[in-house]
Amino acid sequence: MKTKIILINIVRFVLLLLMQVFIFNKINLGGYLNPMVYPLFILLLPFEISGFALLIAAFFMGLSIDLFVGSIGLHAGATVVMAFFRPISLNVISSNREYESGISPGINDLGTFWFIKYTTLLVFVHHIYFFFMEAFTFANFWETIMRTFISSIFSIILILFIDIIFKPNISRR
Amino acid sequence: MRSLIHFIIKNSFFFFFLLLEVLSFFLVVSNNSYQRSSFISASNGVTSSILSVVSDASDYFGLKSENEVLVQENAYLRSQLVESNLWSENSFKRYSDTVKRQFYTYKSARILSKSIQNRNNYLILDKGRIDGIELEMGVISSNGIVGIVNDVSENFCSVISVLHRHSAIDALITSNGYTGTIYWPGKDYTIGNLNNIPSHAKFNKGDTIVTSGNSTIFPPEIPIGYVVDFSLKDGQNFYDVDFKYSVDFNKIRHVYIIHNLLKEELLKIKEEQDED
Numbered sequence: 001m002k003t004k005i006i007l008i009n010i011v012r013f014v015l016l017l018l019m020q021v022f023i024f025n026k027i028n029l030g031g032y033l034n035p036m037v038y039p040l041f042i043l044l045l046p047f048e049i050s051g052f053a054l055l056i057a058a059f060f061m062g063l064s065i066d067l068f069v070g071s072i073g074l075h076a077g078a079t080v081v082m083a084f085f086r087p088i089s090l091n092v093i094s095s096n097r098e099y100e101s102g103i104s105p106g107i108n109d110l111g112t113f114w115f116i117k118y119t120t121l122l123v124f125v126h127h128i129y130f131f132f133m134e135a136f137t138f139a140n141f142w143e144t145i146m147r148t149f150i151s152s153i154f155s156i157i158l159i160l161f162i163d164i165i166f167k168p169n170i171s172r173r
Numbered sequence: 174m175r176s177l178i179h180f181i182i183k184n185s186f187f188f189f190f191l192l193l194e195v196l197s198f199f200l201v202v203s204n205n206s207y208q209r210s211s212f213i214s215a216s217n218g219v220t221s222s223i224l225s226v227v228s229d230a231s232d233y234f235g236l237k238s239e240n241e242v243l244v245q246e247n248a249y250l251r252s253q254l255v256e257s258n259l260w261s262e263n264s265f266k267r268y269s270d271t272v273k274r275q276f277y278t279y280k281s282a283r284i285l286s287k288s289i290q291n292r293n294n295y296l297i298l299d300k301g302r303i304d305g306i307e308l309e310m311g312v313i314s315s316n317g318i319v320g321i322v323n324d325v326s327e328n329f330c331s332v333i334s335v336l337h338r339h340s341a342i343d344a345l346i347t348s349n350g351y352t353g354t355i356y357w358p359g360k361d362y363t364i365g366n367l368n369n370i371p372s373h374a375k376f377n378k379g380d381t382i383v384t385s386g387n388s389t390i391f392p393p394e395i396p397i398g399y400v401v402d403f404s405l406k407d408g409q410n411f412y413d414v415d416f417k418y419s420v421d422f423n424k425i426r427h428v429y430i431i432h433n434l435l436k437e438e439l440l441k442i443k444e445e446q447d448e449d
Contacts, residue, residue: 022227025288034290051186059193066200068224069288070295070331073200080197084190133201134292135359136338143360 005046013061016041021068024158034147035154037162038065038075039126042083043119044163046104051087058083071134078130082122089121107163115163119156127152224285225299232283235426243427246315277392279429280304282312285329289362289422294334296320300430301328309390311431317396317419318342318384319428330430336362336422344397345385348376352385353414355397362422365398367414372405374412382416389436 020038027035041061045054062076069075090105093114107115131148132138181188232239282298300306302325310322312332320340324331333340336357344367345352353369367382380400386393398416405412433439 052189055186055189055193059197062197068286070286070297071201071291071293073197073202077194077197077201080190080193084187084194087186136292140359 082126294336296332343385
């Protein structure tokens with residue numbers, strides 16, 4: 001069971017990496033938009049994962065994207081911040097179901113509304129760090145905020161979309 | 174001491190987070206400096222070869238428009254044949270008065286990956302050290318300037334696009350000959366900014382901006398863009414000029430890397446000049 005979960009996550013890592021680099025990085029409406037779907041990897045890691053494993057997984061996810069894009073440290077930093085906030089946001093967004101073992105954070109087990117809240121919060125944390133780190137200044141504050149919002153909205157929609165597509169077993173309750 | 178260790182162990186999640194964050198921050202900062210390559214570079218072997226395969230596939234989709242551009246360029250070059258080298262004649266007049274000889278050579282390259290949506294954009298090309306590519310070579314497309322090589326590996330090179338925070342290139346307005354420096358303000362990938370044009374200079378919207386040839390990187394008179402708007406703030410001595418890049422960075426697939434054959438010599442004489 002445990003090896004199965006690890007295997008699923010490795011496959012997810014590779015698939016999201018390839019999708020991000022070869023599909024979503026090519027989308028750039030007017031240079032404003034930069035949708036990111038790879039944070040889904042962090043969102044979907046099991047609840048039982050230890051803090052260290054979570055942070056390391058996040059770091060390598062980000063670094064792998066960085067290697068393709070050529071912005072070393074940028075995605076890695078953003079993803080690590082996001083991973084750091086994951087346990088906190090799980091506490092904040094309490095579900096009416098306790099996090100019993102065997103369920104994973106996703107639409108299937110905890111419902112669409114819960115997952116939207118969870119995704120929105122963490123993706124926004126990720127994006128705000130990413131765009132301010134990329135700009136490396138507070139000079140164009142509102143413009144950076146604007147970019148963060150627009151990209152966040154698209155990223156969140158895409159992430160929800162991908163999660164729904166790749167989880168066809170909705171009948172399981 | 175014991176309580177400190179206890180504290181660190183208790184908050185190990187936070188400290189490990191801090192460690193990784195500092196590490197990635199360090200990577201960002203150390204990687205940011207303009208002409209310095211870093212220990213993990215974008216032109217590293219594995220990712221570049223994957224990018225190469227995908228680029229092979231995606232090139233097919235752009236074949237039609239690419240062909241049109243190449244046909245146009247062929248026609249243009251053909252019309253220049255009598256004058257032999259396209260840019261060499263002009264540049265050689267500026268720097269030396271020995272017999273005519275070639276100043277610049279061009280090597281064509283394919284873009285394996287590029288970005289336009291970030292604040293700092295890079296390109297990766299399929300030419301590297303074995304093709305004779307070196308640091309700080311200029312990169313142009315058939316429509317105008319593109320960037321400067323900032324990192325070279327065996328088979329690939331990475332290019333700092335003009336759409337980069339640290340990109341600053343000497344430029345000249347053709348209609349009046351005044352020179353300035355171009356920057357990318359970051360908002361729109363089609364719009365750049367030209368500084369240092371004095372307030373008494375006269376020019377119009379639509380005037381062409383080209384490279385000045387004051388550097389060893391770009392030959393003179395490579396197109397950069399066209400003036401779309403300019404303004405003079407109260408009390409300022411210099412215009413704030415917005416221009417549209419002549420290159421559509423979203424569309425380019427092939428570029429030329431420029432090798433300045435006399436760069437060493439030029440740099441040497443500049444150094445001697447500085448010493449005096």
